[in-house]
Amino acid sequence: MSSTAHAPLTSCALHAHHGGQLGVYEHQAASTHCTMRFSVFTPPGEGPFPTVFWLSGLTCTEDNFTTKAGAYKRAAALGLMIVAPDTSPRGPDVPDDPEQAYDFGLGAGFYVDATQEPWSAHYQMQSYITQDLLNIVLASFACDPKRIGIMGHSMGGHGALTLGLKNPALYKSLSAFAPIVAPSQVPWGQKALGGYLGDDRAQWAAYDACALITAAGDRASFPPILIDQGCADDFLTEQLKPELFEDACRGAQQDLTLRMHDGYDHSYFFIASFIDDHLDHHAAILKAL
């Protein structure tokens, strides 16, 4: 890891882990105008490594995936680098939901570029993930720019799908756990998109995975998508609605594997139970490039 003139990087923690190295870093991000934090797992061996970005869900920071997902043993075996950023801007200047709700503001950036005051000054998470974070990872770590994938959970599954579908030349592999697939149609998404983007629903479509797939007509050519969903997930029927994405993919002839798991909930215990399959999915695609 080295710093560059573009992007000074502060190392907050370094741990040997599964034969590789896990680090937590901070940097000043141009898009969000604040200090952002992320973790990087570097597998053993020589890079450049195929790299998967993980986007977390509501209330999370970079720490949840890093400590709870149990991803790094398989990542080490596969030679995958994994980058896990925070879920929103942070800091004394960053506004939060007036009611400090868990589903808007801090911890709930929804991976959009906000256009509405007071959010637009800092809540630029789409640009942060696809530009600032990407660039500092490329500049500072042994990441192979041609072999990058993206995955996430819940709000972060929404982020992974939307950013992946909009940037197919950048993200070559896609997967999600219990994603919000149709934010325009569910309460979490309607609150977030309405707040960050305003009432004009035409602006929401760029941040709606179902809308993005449907816009591809009947000949979508995105990489095959893997989604795992727990059947005992408390948010399944009101907020997640994977059947909407299944329908959209069917209409667009998009390759989707949607696995429904009896008994599994929305927690990191669910993620940890199936994360190895996602890493295998990404590695199979990225290593074949």
Add this chain to the structure above:
Amino acid sequence: MSSTAHAPLTSCALHAHHGGQLGVYEHQAASTHCTMRFSVFTPPGEGPFPTVFWLSGLTCTEDNFTTKAGAYKRAAALGLMIVAPDTSPRGPDVPDDPEQAYDFGLGAGFYVDATQEPWSAHYQMQSYITQDLLNIVLASFACDPKRIGIMGHSMGGHGALTLGLKNPALYKSLSAFAPIVAPSQVPWGQKALGGYLGDDRAQWAAYDACALITAAGDRASFPPILIDQGCADDFLTEQLKPELFEDACRGAQQDLTLRMHDGYDHSYFFIASFIDDHLDHHAAILKAL
């Protein structure tokens, strides 16, 4: 899981996990005179299951191992049940270190039965682990009483070694990560044993793994012990001193595998990196019984 007349058990959380089930439970413990919390991972399949108890280190609760160790995938594959309790009594009546230090009082029970006021009323963690917790697990879960092992980290490595060495008919397999092996000789242990047991060092020997091994003379017959230790552990030279345990085992002709790992620290990232080897160690012994 069923409750019994002896020990009402409250389920706080249940998660499907790696094909098995992870639960967090509370019960009123006779030894500690307070509500105690622990987690149980039940592997898929039919019991009774060989079972390993995990004892955590300073500042931890039952949650640290449960969420961070990444142990349950291998446990599921091996058919091992894993029980992870809290590290001290808790509650409004339970006294803490007057200075709220991290290394005494709450979160720092040291797996001893305290004899000194005001600690003796609640700090009875040896009895809690070997009696209350054991009995409620046997009564409520599909635990095979003839195939039980014990392992732990740091203070919990001390707990696993001392309780294991004192109760060989109960605990048939032993291992530890970065354990405190000679509490009588290091600051953490001297503070804890002095506080809980008083100044008579003769009382400390029953809670000192090196002393217990040495007391076996030159013909120790404990099960083979596996210890992993990180070389970049900040506590290695002052508090842990694995070489003292290595010397004691050599003198007692006790089978010990002590593995020193370059670059690894004291964190759960270290534990997660090698936990599968410990589960394999326990399974090999317990499943051969």
